[in-house]
Amino acid sequence: MYLGIDLGTSGVKVMLMDETQAVVGSATAALTVSRPRPGWSEQAPADWIAATRQALAELRARHDLGGVRGVGLSGQMHGAVALDAADAVIRPAILWNDARSAAQAARLDADPLFGAVSGNIVFPGFTAPKLVWMAEEEPEGFARVARVLLPKDYLRLWLTGDHTAEMSDAAGTSWLDTGARQWSDALLAASGMRRDQMPDLVEGTEVSGRLRPALAAELGLPAGIPVAGGAGDNAATAIGAGTVAEGQGFVSLGTSGVIFAATDRYLPRPESAVHAFCHALPGMWHQMGVILSASAALEWLASVTGARPAELTADLGPLQPPGEVAFLPYLSGERTPHNDAAARGGFAGLSASTDRAALTRAVLEGVAFALADCLAALRAAGSDPQALLALGGGARSDYWLRAIATALGLPLLVPQDGDFGAAFGAARLGMMAATGTTPAEICTPPRIAAEIAPDPALRDGFAAGLDRFRGLYRR
Known part of the structure; x- marks a missing residue:
């Protein structure tokens, strides 16, 4: 069996899929969004972990998870999770629908380098302008930033201990050379960031890490099973929909x-x-x-x-x-x-x-x-x-x-x-990472x-x- 975990804005959904790609069961746990000021949208990353635990506990109450062979992740894109050198969260995550960095996004977008290398407009919801905003408005917190993760990749850190992202989600940061599928040092420097603050990159079908033994016992999952790179929510939905x-x-x-x-x-x-x-x-x-x-x-x-x-x-x-x-x-x-x-x-x-x-x-x-x-x-x-x-x-x-x-x-x-949504697509990616099967075999x-x-x-x-x-x- 294979497990898909989808971190949405309004909740976490977990889905269990068998070897024939039949959905065995699913469970959800709700999340809320904090709006401390007009145009702001934030969540506490600890709430994502709590919701994932809750959804997995509900799924485990109905199904034995001991036969899970692989895990895939999907999630809301563009959010900024700023971590210090000890992987402690510096501030609440700034989400995709947060508009506070509109001025910073406009400044970055005025630099033709961003469109030429990232292939996209720098939208206010993207990740890079959020960090520029943080540098300007919360400089003490910004000075502590050792790593920036996207939302689902913070769940990966919890699951595996690894700082890793994958290509589809990374493409929505304004830091990726989207054609070359690698971080761009030039884009990072243009927004005041460094390569060592970025997670490692894998493809969505690749193994990004393995489930930590201590956590596996708590969650009722086998220790050491692979966690796939996964996908941002829309790319994961595309995997689920073939x-x-x-x-x-x-x-x-x-x-x-x-x-x-x-x-x-x-x-x-x-x-x-x-x-x-x-x-x-x-x-x-x-x-x-x-x-x-x-x-x-x-x-x-x-x-x-x-x-x-x-x-x-x-x-x-x-x-x-x-x-x-x-x-x-x-x-x-x-x-x-x-x-x-x-x-x-x-x-x-x-x-x-x-x-x-x-x-x-x-x-x-x-x-x-x-x-x-x-x-x-x-x-x-x-x-x-x-x-x-x-x-x-x-x-x-x-x-x-x-x-x-x-x-x-x-x-x-x-x-x-x-x-056929994102959680199903994540489970399919977990299956590909665990078994080495090809997209042509899985993504029907x-x-x-x-x-x-x-x-x-x-x-x-x-x-x-x-x-x-x-x-x-x-x-």
């Missing part, structure tokens, strides 16, 4: 929205705000368009109308062309294609006859149009998927999937029931339950809606 070859892709409707395209080439285009990252597999990269509010936009509407999201979408009927009401889903700023932390959402076209259903359709269409902007940016950057797997909680809405398929002009493939795509094609009768209406949507955005 999105591992050129031309394959998925659309994820979680809190944020992602269009992910696998590629066997490194295709940077930072000016488009497309993310160009290493994949979790050797010799593979991926491109992503990211919007910051997908299901979050529908959940916001639910919160202000007093209805659950499923209630909002239940009675919409067949897909309709965009109506008078339009919605910009920029509730927390936007990444692709605008790179505008100050962007804000809003409705246009409201009238006295506007009802809850019209607002709901506008929100679903607004997210669909934002994803269409992502797809256009990906195509301009060199990726051209011909179909997309539909993943995430929002993919349970048939109306939303039909709107997205029509807005994108691409068929969406709906998997059969199952969990899920069986497809349905294909949702674009509605040709609504193509022109959605094209006009997209044009109107784009006209509403003003930087």
